[in-house]
Amino acid sequence: MNHDDRRLIAEVLAGQTSAYAELVRRYQGRLLNVVFRVLDNAEDAADVVQDTFVNAYQSLGSFKGDAEFYTWLYRIAFNTAISAKRKRRPTVSLEGRREQDVGTDPADRGRDNFPGANLERTDDEKLLADAIRKLSEEHRAVLVLKDLEGLRYDEIAGIIGVPVGTVRSRLNRARLELRGILNPTASGPLDFGSTEGELRTVKRS
Amino acid sequence: MFSRDPKGSADWKMRNERFSEHELDLLTAGVDGELPRRDAAELRALLKSRPDAVSLFQQFKSDASSLRELPKPAAPKGMASAILARLPVTAPTRPTSDRRRVWLPAAVAACLLFTVCSGSYLFFNVRGQRAVAQGVRDQLPALAPNVAATEPDQDSVVLAKAKPGPRVPQQNGKPGPEAQPLDTNSLAQTPKAPELAPAPRAVPVDALGAGILDHIKPLISAEIHLNAMFDAADFGTKDVQASLLKELNRDPAFRLDLFGKTPAAGYDALQKAAKAVGIAVMVDAKTQDLLNRKVPVNLAMYTEALTPAEVAALLAELAKQVKATNPHAIGRTHLIPAGAVEARDARELLGVDLQLLKTPRVGQANDPKPLSADTLTKVTGAVKKNDKPALVLAYLPSQMRTPPSQSKEIKDFLNRKGDRRPGTVAMLFVVR
Numbered sequence: 335m336n337h338d339d340r341r342l343i344a345e346v347l348a349g350q351t352s353a354y355a356e357l358v359r360r361y362q363g364r365l366l367n368v369v370f371r372v373l374d375n376a377e378d379a380a381d382v383v384q385d386t387f388v389n390a391y392q393s394l395g396s397f398k399g400d401a402e403f404y405t406w407l408y409r410i411a412f413n414t415a416i417s418a419k420r421k422r423r424p425t426v427s428l429e430g431r432r433e434q435d436v437g438t439d440p441a442d443r444g445r446d447n448f449p450g451a452n453l454e455r456t457d458d459e460k461l462l463a464d465a466i467r468k469l470s471e472e473h474r475a476v477l478v479l480k481d482l483e484g485l486r487y488d489e490i491a492g493i494i495g496v497p498v499g500t501v502r503s504r505l506n507r508a509r510l511e512l513r514g515i516l517n518p519t520a521s522g523p524l525d526f527g528s529t530e531g532e533l534r535t536v537k538r539s
Numbered sequence: 540m541f542s543r544d545p546k547g548s549a550d551w552k553m554r555n556e557r558f559s560e561h562e563l564d565l566l567t568a569g570v571d572g573e574l575p576r577r578d579a580a581e582l583r584a585l586l587k588s589r590p591d592a593v594s595l596f597q598q599f600k601s602d603a604s605s606l607r608e609l610p611k612p613a614a615p616k617g618m619a620s621a622i623l624a625r626l627p628v629t630a631p632t633r634p635t636s637d638r639r640r641v642w643l644p645a646a647v648a649a650c651l652l653f654t655v656c657s658g659s660y661l662f663f664n665v666r667g668q669r670a671v672a673q674g675v676r677d678q679l680p681a682l683a684p685n686v687a688a689t690e691p692d693q694d695s696v697v698l699a700k701a702k703p704g705p706r707v708p709q710q711n712g713k714p715g716p717e718a719q720p721l722d723t724n725s726l727a728q729t730p731k732a733p734e735l736a737p738a739p740r741a742v743p744v745d746a747l748g749a750g751i752l753d754h755i756k757p758l759i760s761a762e763i764h765l766n767a768m769f770d771a772a773d774f775g776t777k778d779v780q781a782s783l784l785k786e787l788n789r790d791p792a793f794r795l796d797l798f799g800k801t802p803a804a805g806y807d808a809l810q811k812a813a814k815a816v817g818i819a820v821m822v823d824a825k826t827q828d829l830l831n832r833k834v835p836v837n838l839a840m841y842t843e844a845l846t847p848a849e850v851a852a853l854l855a856e857l858a859k860q861v862k863a864t865n866p867h868a869i870g871r872t873h874l875i876p877a878g879a880v881e882a883r884d885a886r887e888l889l890g891v892d893l894q895l896l897k898t899p900r901v902g903q904a905n906d907p908k909p910l911s912a913d914t915l916t917k918v919t920g921a922v923k924k925n926d927k928p929a930l931v932l933a934y935l936p937s938q939m940r941t942p943p944s945q946s947k948e949i950k951d952f953l954n955r956k957g958d959r960r961p962g963t964v965a966m967l968f969v970v971r
Contacts, residue, residue, distance in 0.1 A: 349630040351623065358622050362614040370612055380615060387622045394631040462605055480571060481606035487573055505571070506563040509599050516602075 339403040346394055354394075358387055361404050364483065369411055371478040373419075374467050382418055386411040401492065408479070408493045465515040473508030476501055557591060566592065570599040672739060764789075766876075771797065771869035774858035780851050783874070787847035792877035792895040792965035794884075795854075797869045803830065804868040805970040806838045806931070811864075812857035816849065818842065818927045821955075823948045825941045826933040839888060842929035843956060843965040849927075850966055869970075877965065885967060888932050890943025891953060899959040928955045934969055 339360075345353035362383060369386075370379040390397075390410050397406055466474060479490045491498045558566070565582045568574040574582060585592050767786050773779045787793065799805035813820050820840070822830070829836050845853065861868050875881070882895045930952040933940065943949045959965070 347631060347633060351626060351630070354626065355619060355623050358619045362618055362622075363611065366614050366618075367611045376612075380618065383614075384618065384622050384625065388625050391626050391631060395633040458605070459609055462609060466606075477606070481603045482609065482611075484607070487571070502564050502567060503560065506560070506567050509567065509570075509602060510563075512602055513598060 336402065340399060343394060343397065343399070343403065346391070354391055357403070361407055362387070364404060365407055365411055368408065368478055368483055369415060371466060371482060372412075372471070372475050373415055374474075378415075378418055382411060382415050385414045385418075389414060402489070405485070405489050405493060408483075408485075409495075412475070412493055461516070465512055468515050469508060469511055473504060473511055476504045477508040477512065480505055558595070562592065566596050566599060569596060570603055767874040769872050769874070771799075771854075771861050771872050772858055772866065774851075774854040774872075780855060783851045783854060784847050786874055787850055787964055790876040790964070791898040792843075792881065792967075794875045794877055794881045794967045794969060796873040796875070797968060797970045798871045798873075799869040799970065800865075800867040802835060802837050802970045803833065804865050806830070806840075808860040808864060808868040809840060809857060809968060809970060810931075812853055812860045813840070813929060815856045815860075816853045818844070818853065818929050820929050820931060821948050821952050822931040823933070823941065823946050825946070826931055829933055837934040838931060838970045839884075839934035840929050840931045840968040840970070841885060841888065841966070842927065843893070843959045843963055844927040844929070845964065845966060846962050847964055850964060877967070881967060885965075887940065888934075888943070889930070889949055889953065893965065894959075895965050899961045899963065926955065928952055934971075 339357070342353045342357050346357070365386060366379060366383050369382050370376060373379050373382065386407060390407055393410070397403070466477070469477065475494055476490055479485045479493065480487075485493070487498045487501050490501045494501075496504075562585055565574065565578055565585060568578065569582050586596060767782060769779055769782070774783070797805050797809065799808075810820055826836075826838065830838075857869070877885075877895045879896075882893070885893045885895055930948065932949075
């Protein structure tokens with residue numbers, strides 16, 4: 335575990351709340367990025383991040399230190415996100431919705447007001463962000479943790495609670511699914527096109 | 540963990556038919572930099588033989604790179620403050636129960652080991668030092684018999700060696716060195732230690748080993764007399780006879796519990812033994828009725844006509860009967876000095892206070908008491924015949940016993956036994 339994290343955690347356990355403020359400042363951005371990409375809801379993501387840090391503070395005594403602190407945070411965040419989604423399900427109204435709006439999640443009312451919303455400045459970024467949103471949730475989770483956060487397979491496996499082999503196969507599928515979303519005009523087997531500048535090619539198409 | 544999007548799943552399933560799962564694993568692991576070394580050659584072979592694999596590999600790498608370059612949202616202002624405001628007041632603490640569970644047995648074992656080791660060390664160290672000191676003290680007179688005397692003698696020996704003085708006649712008759720007057724001033728000023736047999740070396744007092752038990756006062760001892768327990772079959776042995784006599788001379792009355800397989804068998808052996816030593820056994824009519832009907836009931840036999848030696852003889856005879864007839868008739872026996880419970884039992888059994896706890900005085904029987912002619916005749920007759928009556932009753936709970944006043948045998952027994960003779964012990968045999 336990171337030496338600074340270990341020191342800060344020890345200080346928190348010794349009663350110094352200011353040390354936890356340092357941990358929050360250090361990891362809130364990374365955590366928000368991941369949760370936002372996974373949940374695809376700015377308001378919920380902010381709530382989940384807050385709940386995650388509060389839960390982590392209450393459980394900090396049980397943190398053994400055999401893994402990185404942020405890995406442990408991600409795991410709490412995923413569990414918190416699952417709980418949040420379950421709580422949100424009953425509020426969905428099935429009446430009077432258009433076909434594309436039917437789903438388990440309510441409309442994303444907070445996206446536009448969220449500071450991180452609409453942060454993709456180029457067309458390529460918007461296209462890629464949209465593609466991530468369209469991924470199935472389990473594929474989105476592993477892809478975000480791997481490519482956006484750069485975590486190892488074993489860390490991802492520990493966070494989402496599946497074997498490493500499952501992480502690898504989900505990544506395969508996620509990347510293929512992403513390819514399919516980015517290149518919807520391809521027919522039959524994947525047309526991989528050129529090996530360079532694929533995003534531009536996709537965008538033009 | 541999340542719900543699957545069936546639309547996306549179907550999409551990739553339809554499109555990845557070109558590559559097997561294993562080949563996709565190789566490509567993905569290669570893109571992510573987590574390819575095991577043993578699979579690197581396989582991936583190289585795949586990329587060399589399959590142009591479409593090269594294309595897919597490059598595509599995956601490009602997508603991963605693009606994802607990494609996506610802008611990251613900044614945390615909203617005030618999020619950290621909001622989080623800190625929601626934190627509970629009490630600081631988190633490490634759970635101690637698990638650690639305690641792990642360390643407690645080890646800590647207890649370590650404490651025990653330390654206690655045993657230090658106790659052993661102290662015990663043997665103190666004892667060893669005392670033994671050494673005692674050994675030195677024992678050897679001291681042998682090494683220097685003169686030194687063991689008074690101090691002036693020691694000094695005179697030293698001075699006699701140090702200075703020429705008047706000759707002291709030696710044992711072989713030759714004249715010794717010339718005697719000179721003692722210099723008492725120098726003696727007073729410079730006393731010298733004896734050269735022979737130096738004083739025992741002082742034992743250094745250390746914190747752990749010495750002297751810590753010296754201040755402990757001797758323990759107050761108390762003698763506790765435990766009730767005697769015997770096997771009925773051993774009553775005839777010399778050791779048990781001696782123990783019996785010692786016990787029976789200790790108190791004026793006893794209860795002897797005889798435990799057997801059945802009370803009837805035990806009573807049978809006791810009755811035969813009693814008759815064999817000349818005891819006249821009287822059985823209460825209702826008790827006899829119970830015995831005839833073979834009702835399992837505990838039995839009590841009371842007599843106060845026997846001396847301790849006669850009781851021992853009775854029990855020796857009982858051992859014979861047990862061995863001869865039924866080894867299981869009576870097994871373990873408990874000899875208990877009579878107390879308040881036994882006195883109450885005897886009183887309830889016979890209906891009179893037998894004064895069990897009082898030792899009969901010599902001459903008690905000759906106290907000038909007005910006696911009826913009938914009683915006097917019976918007592919005189921009993922003494923003449925050396926009568927030793929004993930009464931057998933059912934040893935039932937007090938509510939189930941026959942009222943003593945209604946029992947003719949009890950009355951006869953009380954009349955027949957007379958006053959308790961000096962030197963006798965009252966015995967309540969209880970066959971269980």
